[in-house]
Amino acid sequence: MTKIGAIDMHEGEVNRHDSDLQVAQPFARAVVYSLQGVVYAFHTEQNVKRDVWLFTLLCAVELVLRPPLRDVALTMFVAMCVFAAELFNTAIELAVDIASQWRHHVVAGVAKDVASGAVTCVSIGAIALAVWLVVSLWPWHFWLFTGRHPVGAGMAAAGLIVVWTFRCWPHRQQAVIKRRRKGDEHGV
Numbered sequence: 001m002t003k004i005g006a007i008d009m010h011e012g013e014v015n016r017h018d019s020d021l022q023v024a025q026p027f028a029r030a031v032v033y034s035l036q037g038v039v040y041a042f043h044t045e046q047n048v049k050r051d052v053w054l055f056t057l058l059c060a061v062e063l064v065l066r067p068p069l070r071d072v073a074l075t076m077f078v079a080m081c082v083f084a085a086e087l088f089n090t091a092i093e094l095a096v097d098i099a100s101q102w103r104h105h106v107v108a109g110v111a112k113d114v115a116s117g118a119v120t121c122v123s124i125g126a127i128a129l130a131v132w133l134v135v136s137l138w139p140w141h142f143w144l145f146t147g148r149h150p151v152g153a154g155m156a157a158a159g160l161i162v163v164w165t166f167r168c169w170p171h172r173q174q175a176v177i178k179r180r181r182k183g184d185e186h187g188v
């Protein structure tokens with residue numbers, strides 16, 4: 001095991017994963033690495049875990065109230081934008097941590113605040129869209145066990161499957177990353 005700053009790297013495991021992927025095509029390799037990044041965030045970030053539950057609630061509402069395909073597609077796209085913003089935020093936090101060596105620096109703090117501000121902006125838009133969707137479907141009807149808007153319902157179900165696959169996919173931790181916590185003014 002090699003200790004780099006505050007990251008404990010399990011070299012053997014990292015190398016084994018890399019050699020597994022050496023035989024793959026560059027595109028396939030890039031896809032696998034990016035999916036590993038998604039799985040990492042879905043297992044380690046509390047905000048992403050909370051977003052998974054909010055997304056589940058949205059899909060459940062859509063499966064019951066059955067909005068048309070256009071509305072489901074719009075909410076799915078915006079929900080994926082929220083997940084993407086969370087992933088960018090996670091990447092920026094990790095990059096800032098390693099660049100600042102987990103020490104307190106005013107620029108490091110501002111960089112993280114700006115990144116999380118981006119998530120807040122997208123989230124406000126997503127919440128506004130979800131509220132508009134639910135209000136626009138008034139008066140509400142229980143369509144869960146019917147064939148109403150089957151493609152939209154299929155899209156909501158597919159979204160649920162994709163997101164929960166990321167959440168439940170086994171996550172093999174390659175690095176133990178010590179995260180700086182709020183209120184820890186002076187870092188490690």
Ligand SMILES: Nc1ncnc2c1ncn2[C@@H]1O[C@H](COP(=O)(O)OP(=O)(O)OP(=O)(O)O)[C@@H](O)[C@H]1O
Pocket residue numbers: 047089093097100102103104105106108109110112113116179180181182183187
């Ligand atoms: N190196 C640092 N120097 C100064 N302030 C920092 C530093 N790291 C974090 N902070 C401050 O602490 C806050 C929380 O940072 P942390 O890394 O704990 O992210 P988090 O708890 O995962 O936040 P988020 O909810 O945005 O994901 C930052 O928004 C920033 O204001």
